[in-house]
Amino acid sequence: MAEEHTYVVRKPCPVCGETSRIVKVKSRLIVEKTDWDYCTHYRDINPYFYTIWVCEHCGYAADENTFLAYMPEKHKKTLSEFLVKHKVGFKFHEQRGLPEAVASYKLAIYYSEMLEESLAHRAGLYLKLAWVYRTGGKDDEEKAEEKPYLQKAAELYTESVMRERYPIGPLTDSMAIYLSGACYYLMGEIEPAIQTLSRLIGDQDLRDVEPKLYDRARDLWQDIREERK
Ligand SMILES: [Zn+2]
Known part of the structure; x- marks a missing residue:
């Protein structure tokens, strides 16, 4: 089962400042195969489902490094103004399936385009x-x-x-x-x-x-x- 391979941590959101629950994947995973583009297939759990961290309060979403990195004030302002107007409402799931995983990536992509992050x-x-x-x-x-x-x-x-x-x-x-x-x-x-x-x-x-x-x-x-x- 997936829950044996995950655990929950609490992290401050770089946009709204609230503490959000985040699901992390334990690092010891059994690899089945790796494709040409480095996509790796694991036996017991799909860590890609959890790559994107989503704030359960405001709906900000990004990969771990971006979520934890310093966010320039200008970006914070752009995102907060957007998130106040649009209720993103991404529910916290301790287990993500394909629909939740896809939704988390689509949010992260949307924000990265809004902030004009690197190509x-x-x-x-x-x-x-x-x-x-x-x-x-x-x-x-x-x-x-x-x-x-x-x-x-x-x-x-x-x-x-x-x-x-x-x-x-x-x-x-x-x-x-x-x-x-x-x-x-x-x-x-x-x-x-x-x-x-x-x-x-x-x-x-x-x-x-x-x-x-x-x-x-x-x-x-x-x-x-x-x-x-
Ligand atoms: Zn937030």
Whole structure:
């Protein structure tokens, strides 16, 4: 059962200042497999359902790092003004299912767009929303709902590499390129996937600087070319 793997903490909300209950996932999880875009499938629980923290009072939602980080006054003002007018009313759930998880990501994405957070950050939220459908969908039809979000992630990563200054947190520009290539592949868009990954395969520096990423990109690229035959 999921509750053996979660616990509840209380954290101050960066927007309204009230203390909200937050469900966290214990760290020891058994991995079943990891996909090309780093989506990991776990045996007993789906930690992606709990990635987004939601304030049970005002409805602010963000990933843990953003929720705990210092929030500029300007952002606080924008969000409070919005949240006063719109009753978000996200009920606290000690166990989240797919609908609650999806709703939490949609809120986080909405606020990150309102605050014009980096394209790379937004891409990461869309990518994880895709993972929520892939790992949490009960059948193929529900799992396929990941596609528009993979598309969005691929586009935003590509745009981010052109417009933003890297590294962004731990994310390098090569990693962002790799992720957009992997997203295209998983959507079944083979040509854009090959084109995107080729940018990395041809990069001799990458081989020295990020050898693991280089190998992964090359392995995926070779797999795709094999599949295409
Ligand atoms: Zn709040």
